[in-house]
Amino acid sequence: MNNILKNVMKYSKNKVYHNGSYYSKIRLPSKHNKKYLILWEPNHTTNIHGHDGKNCVFMKVRGDFTDKVYKNDVLVRENNYDLLLHMGEINDTIGKHSLKNLSDEIGVSIHIYY
Numbered sequence: 001m002n003n004i005l006k007n008v009m010k011y012s013k014n015k016v017y018h019n020g021s022y023y024s025k026i027r028l029p030s031k032h033n034k035k036y037l038i039l040w041e042p043n044h045t046t047n048i049h050g051h052d053g054k055n056c057v058f059m060k061v062r063g064d065f066t067d068k069v070y071k072n073d074v075l076v077r078e079n080n081y082d083l084l085l086h087m088g089e090i091n092d093t094i095g096k097h098s099l100k101n102l103s104d105e106i107g108v109s110i111h112i113y114y
Helices: 002-011
Strands: 015-018 021-028 034-040 056-062 065-071 074-081 087-090 096-101 107-113
Touching (some): 002 021
Antiparallel strands (some): 015 021, 034 107, 065 074, 065 096
């Protein structure tokens, strides 16, 4: 499975780089909102970011993740996602956040923006 995910990541056209590693976003079909399957390099961390007025629900599929939530550039909460299909939610009212794949293998999550 890991070799298949590595190849998908390698040839993905939608890569987001940060601090020397990246994640790949694969758009999933949807009529009413944006859905993505995201493949994470081992130990990849996103930059701190908001969601431009949208809600984001995310679900951990493979790997372990941590989600750090910030308000006015101050860390206010840290959530760990280590259970299969563990879900989280973020929006600009809650704050900005940064996600990290804590695993030494490729992580997989699903994100829905509405």
